[in-house]
Amino acid sequence: MGRGKADGKPRKRLFTTVLLLAIVGALFFLYSRKSGSSSIEYGSKSLKFGGDDSAIPKTIPVCDDRLSELIPCLDRNFIYQTRLKLDLTLMEHYERHCPMPERRYNCLIPPPPGYKIPIKWPKSIDQVWRANIPHTHLATEKSDQRWMVVKGEKIVFPGGGTHFHYGADKYIASIANMLNFPNNVINNEGRLRNVFDVGCGVASFGGYLLSSDVIAMSLAPNDVHENQIQFALERGIPAYLGVLGTLRLPYPSRSFELAHCSRCRIDWLQRNGILLLELDRILRPGGYFAYSSPEAYAQDEEDRRIWKEMSALVGRMCWKIASKRNQTVIWVKPLTNDCYLKREPDTHPPLCSPSDDPDAVWGVKMKACITRYSDQMHRAKGADLAPWPARLTTPPPRLADFNYSTEMFEKNMKQPLCICKGNAAYNIPPPYFA
Numbered sequence: 001m002g003r004g005k006a007d008g009k010p011r012k013r014l015f016t017t018v019l020l021l022a023i024v025g026a027l028f029f030l031y032s033r034k035s036g037s038s039s040i041e042y043g044s045k046s047l048k049f050g051g052d053d054s055a056i057p058k059t060i061p062v063c064d065d066r067l068s069e070l071i072p073c074l075d076r077n078f079i080y081q082t083r084l085k086l087d088l089t090l091m092e093h094y095e096r097h098c099p100m101p102e103r104r105y106n107c108l109i110p111p112p113p114g115y116k117i118p119i120k121w122p123k124s125i126d127q128v129w130r131a132n133i134p135h136t137h138l139a140t141e142k143s144d145q146r147w148m149v150v151k152g153e154k155i156v157f158p159g160g161g162t163h164f165h166y167g168a169d170k171y172i173a174s175i176a177n178m179l180n181f182p183n184n185v186i187n188n189e190g191r192l193r194n195v196f197d198v199g200c201g202v203a204s205f206g207g208y209l210l211s212s213d214v215i216a217m218s219l220a221p222n223d224v225h226e227n228q229i230q231f232a233l234e235r236g237i238p239a240y241l242g243v244l245g246t247l248r249l250p251y252p253s254r255s256f257e258l259a260h261c262s263r264c265r266i267d268w269l270q271r272n273g274i275l276l277l278e279l280d281r282i283l284r285p286g287g288y289f290a291y292s293s294p295e296a297y298a299q300d301e302e303d304r305r306i307w308k309e310m311s312a313l314v315g316r317m318c319w320k321i322a323s324k325r326n327q328t329v330i331w332v333k334p335l336t337n338d339c340y341l342k343r344e345p346d347t348h349p350p351l352c353s354p355s356d357d358p359d360a361v362w363g364v365k366m367k368a369c370i371t372r373y374s375d376q377m378h379r380a381k382g383a384d385l386a387p388w389p390a391r392l393t394t395p396p397p398r399l400a401d402f403n404y405s406t407e408m409f410e411k412n413m414k415q416p417l418c419i420c421k422g423n424a425a426y427n428i429p430p431p432y433f434a
């Protein structure tokens with residue numbers, strides 16, 4: 001018995017050791033398989049390269065949670081840390097400043113905690129998930145103006161704004177009415193299609209234009225009205241972060257039929273009217289600027305002074321009042337160069353130099369001058385564009401400025417569109433737009 005007992009102990013110990021080794025081995029195997037198949041590494045800021053083609057990253061790390069709202073070239077921390085010398089009065093700090101390569105993050109931006117699949121269009125125009133943009137500051141700040149309201153897990157948008165507490169839809173109809181557009185519909189039977197809304201807030205103005213087949217590009221910076229553009233985009237309304245500061249807007253000349261500013265709090269008189277001249281550049285011949293602001297109606301001394309000076313400036317720019325009612329004035333830009341050419345010599349603002357390319361915009365400083373029309377446009381007395389939606393497939397007259405004939409345009413439209421992806425090319429027959 002004694003021997004028997006003594007013989008059983010080593011066997012039991014051996015069995016326990018083998019079992020332990022097997023468990024540790026299995027755990028190690030499972031762990032190494034898991035980390036090997038993972039495509040992300042949390043919190044790291046470096047990309048892993050390797051394999052035959054070293055340009056293809058094998059893993060892309062996820063950025064730290066604190067970077068969930070990082071916008072690389074509009075990063076306030078970058079500006080503070082690198083002490084960029086920017087003129088705050090010109091709003092340069094709201095323009096793009098991209099980090100040098102060694103300061104760039106090579107990681108994936110994580111969604112905020114609790115992120116949900118966004119609410120689908122068209123419902124999204126009225127409501128978004130609060131978790132997706134966890135900022136409720138504007139709801140309290142602008143509660144009297146009905147920009148947005150927090151309701152449980154959602155943020156809802158009643159369509160209000162600083163200037164249109166009772167809904168952008170009624171305000172848009174009143175603008176159409178001021179311009180005598182048929183049936184008070186803002187699209188003016190397809191003649192008004194492209195709108196630029198400067199200082200847009202949460203972009204309700206642009207959002208409510210969509211049902212009239214009018215598209216607006218809305219612009220605002222990440223200033224005290226934080227996250228306004230994030231809300232606009234989550235709602236499904238085209239918008240971008242930026243500012244009327246020192247650089248030209250990223251659009252060629254004569255791109256929009258209407259520019260709009262409701263209480264955008266921009267000093268239009270600064271620097272010889274340079275910001276108003278930038279709006280003038282992007283407006284088509286006969287384009288409108290709808291302006292709703294105290295200067296247009298208030299009777300106190302300061303507002304009257306600004307109104308007088310603005311009226312004189314736009315007069316020298318050859319704009320005329322198309323309509324003025326209640327708190328809104330709508331100016332219209334001339335159709336030809338006639339008025340520009342009739343101005344007294346040395347009138348300010350001057351005409352831009354013939355060497356200025358009004359369509360060069362990327363990183364180009366704004367210029368305090370008037371962009372005259374090409375000879376073709378002057379003769380045509382306007383942009384001569386087909387109304388929407390025929391405009392999609394009708395040759396735009398401005399092609400003549402580039403010596404591009406209607407025949408060339410039509411021939412081009414008949415050719416299949418070649419889309420190249422990797423080494424493959426796909427021929428897509430016209431029409432390209434369904």
Ligand SMILES: C[S@@+](CC[C@H](N)C(=O)[O-])C[C@H]1O[C@@H](n2cnc3c(N)ncnc32)[C@H](O)[C@@H]1O
Binds near residue numbers: 162198220228263
């Ligand atoms: C009082 S809010 C009006 C918002 C909206 N238009 C409305 O009526 O509800 C002023 C807006 O102008 C924007 N803003 C101020 N200065 C600007 C500038 N220089 N360029 C572009 N937007 C500007 C602000 O960020 C904000 O969106």
